[in-house]
Amino acid sequence: MEQLLAAHPSSVPEPAPTTPRPRRRVAAWAAGLLVAVPTVVTGCRLLDTDALTPVPQALSFLPWLTVPAALAALLALTARRRLLAAWSVLVLLLTAWFTLPYGPDTTTARGPVVERLRVLAANVEFGEATDALVEAARRERPQLVYVSECDPACVRTLTGALGASLPHRAVVDGEGSTGSVILSAYPLTARPPIPAAMGMPGATALIGGRSVELRLAHPLPPIPRQVGAWQRELGRVADFAGAAHRAGGPVLIAGDFNASQDHAAFRAVLDTGRLHDAARLAGAARTPTWPRELPLPPYVQIDHVLVSDDFRVRGARFLDLRGSDHRAVLTALDLHAGR
Structure with a gap:
């Protein structure tokens, strides 16, 4: 038997290789x-x-x-x-x-275009990027500028430098991250801010003959032991969006939402108010805006411009502002007559 095995070594099957x-x-x-x-x-x-x-x-x-x-x-x-x-x-x-973009890829805007405008939303990080924002606003010429973390010195600098083109403003005064301002080329009627730890000013703007509700969003970030407050403040933004939708007029909410499309609290703002993320409509969903000051590039989009169905979006760009850990969002919009 041993001789037969020796004579025919190929007749003995080799064991299949296995992972140990x-x-x-x-x-x-x-x-x-x-x-x-x-x-x-x-x-x-x-x-x-x-x-x-x-x-x-x-x-x-x-x-x-x-x-x-x-x-x-x-x-x-x-x-x-x-x-x-x-x-x-x-x-x-x-x-x-x-990871796919959330929400529809177009609005249902009707009627002729009554105004073409640019909207710029920027977090200037405790006022550190104020000068860079002035340069960007002079270069891009937006008609509406939403500025988060803008302290009184920041407000004075912006109104002094941009007052000729953006003479109207709605302000929540505050130091550090609590101050915010909306600068406008259009006449504004002051409205109560959305209650929050950081400023969320509001106003009604007369744009192209239509009354447009403006609100700056800047809820607390969802850091540990602060998640409940973050949810409540985004809930108040959603409540405003829902009320504005029921009223039936155009709405523009922009700012540092401290939330992405993957957060249920942010999706509720979109769904309750039937709002659209302008970046999504411009084909730029998930373009990261934060954080900019790390060795790695930004990884999440938390800065948004939200529009009602009265608008169409012609484009969106993201601007690096020297001194800020956020990228600014610049959108080109068309406001329609709605009939």
């Missing part, structure tokens, strides 16, 4: 750990909730969670864990689906 079991266990554990965060975050997105810390913070990274979900799927396949691999693929597909 300890390696498969390590790969399976790694896959489970990698898919855990995308599972929780994508699950909350699916359930339309911002939940509790750390979910609201992690939702800002939702598009980037496709990377660990994909790695988890590969490791699970390597480990031959079919159930884990299927789960990882499902989470990957859901995460990828939620």
Whole structure:
């Protein structure tokens, strides 16, 4: 028998190469750990909730969670864990689906165009980027400028430098991050600000013969132990948007929302007021605006210009302002007659 085996070595099948079991266990554990965060975050997105810390913070990274979900799927396949691999693929597909732009890609504006305008929304970071904003406004010539974190010195600088082209303003006075101002080329009627820790001024502007409701949005950021306040303040923005929609006139809400399309509290503002993100309509959804001052480039869009169905969007650009950790949002809009 031994002679026969020696004479015919090819008759003995070689064992199939396998991944050693300890390696498969390590790969399976790694896959489970990698898919855990995308599972929780994508699950909350699916359930339309911002939940509790750390979910609201992690939702800002939702598009980037496709990377660990994909790695988890590969490791699970390597480990031959079919159930884990299927789960990882499902989470990957859901995460990828939620990276698509939120909401319709056009408005239902009717009637002739009564005014063409540019709107600039900027966070000047405690007034540090005021001079850069003056330069941008002189260069781009917007008719409306929404400025967050604009202290009294910032307001004085802006009104002194831009008063000829933007003579009207609505202000919430405050130091540091609490001050804000809307500068306008159109006559304004003051309206009560939206209650918040940081200034959210409001006004009604007469634009192209139409009364347009303006509000600057700047809710608290969703940092730990502040998520509830962030949700309440965005809820007040949604309440205003809903009331303005029921009133039936044009609405423009812009500013640093401290929220992206992946946050339920921000989507509620869009849905309650039937508003549209101008960047989305311009084909620039998810263009990151924050943070600018890290070694890595910005990763999330939290600065927005929201418009009612009375507007059409001709374009959107994002401007770097020296001294600010935010990129400014510049949109070109057409206001329609609505009939």
